[in-house]
Amino acid sequence: MILYFTGTGNSKFAAEYIADHIGDECVSLNDIMKHKKPLIFNSEKPFVIVAPIYAGAYPKIVLKLIRRTQFTGSTKVYFVATLGSKSCSCDQSLKKLSADIGMECGGVFLATMPNNYIYGGHVPTAEDAEYIIKYTSIPALQSISKVIAGDDWFDYKACNSLVYPVAGFVNKMFNKFMVSSDNFVVSGNCISCGKCAAVCPVNNIIMIGGEPLFRKKCLNCYSCISRCPKKAINIGKRTEKFNRYVCPEYKDWKENGLV
Ligand SMILES: Cc1cc2nc3c(=O)[nH]c(=O)nc-3n(C[C@H](O)[C@H](O)[C@H](O)COP(=O)(O)O)c2cc1C
Ligand code: SF4
Ligand code: SF4
Structure with missing residues (x-):
């Protein structure tokens, strides 16, 4: 399994x-x-x-x-x-x-x-x-x-x-100081589709009045940022110009003879 x-x-x-x-x-x-x-x-x-x-x-x-x-x-x-x-x-x-x-x-x-x-x-x-x-x-x-x-x-x-x-220390610091959605911002491009809330594995996003609100249990998995159809979620201003990446589906690759 x-x-x-x-x-x-x-x-x-x-x-x-x-x-x-x-x-x-x-x-x-x-x-x-x-x-x-x-x-x-x-x-x-x-x-x-x-x-x-x-x-x-x-x-x-x-x-x-x-x-x-x-x-x-x-x-x-x-x-x-x-x-x-x-x-x-x-x-x-x-x-x-x-x-x-x-x-x-x-x-x-x-x-x-x-x-x-x-x-x-x-x-x-x-x-x-x-x-x-x-x-x-x-x-x-x-x-x-x-x-x-x-x-x-x-x-x-x-x-x-x-x-x-060293790796253990870095990981500890990362978990303590970096893992958070406190600096996530939603731009005016948001169309209130709710996809970010639907894909969040820990229900850290709730839609209120059509707006996604972030709670305090983010894992920084970046599913919401990467899957938002409008690139409306950013980490401060830093990610505004960066690509979004979502892995292709295995079943599509299989159907197309790529695997
Ligand atoms: C918060 C975070 C931290 C990461 N740290 C590392 C890392 O330390 N070393 C590394 O090689 N990749 C790192 N990555 C990249 C991911 O491990 C890699 O892209 C992974 O395959 C993503 O898997 P997923 O698509 O199943 O979420 C990190 C990604 C995220 C989101
Ligand atoms: S996925 Fe993007 S467009 Fe849809 S509600 Fe969330 S932030 Fe808005
Ligand atoms: S980064 Fe992941 S855990 Fe954090 S709010 Fe977005 S989907 Fe949820």
């Missing part, structure tokens, strides 16, 4: 690719969170958790969710981290997490995908994103699927163990 969390669709694409290639089912953690569904999963095949990397680690809420989940059946879990760069030191913390929840970690995999970190301004154009998915993400997902389909073990280690404490 593949469980995924996503902001802009990369991790959903990755999860659906893997599910399709290993013959397993996919479950959206966004849906579970949004609708407060029970966190109980049973699978005879290994569990696979797919989520993006935020400041060097899985989003805090995903880690919390995994700790609260009741897994029955298989006791093996694989972690797939989608990310915008090529390296990440999330392996130690995810291996520790699997031990804490009484599961055996089959492996921690990295899948480089288009970078959705709009605050950093790195967001690619649709054309560049397609190139990255075709030539970087899909080959990685192909190898990952092979290991998982074979029920094999994979030992990814971040190359330099000195990075762990």
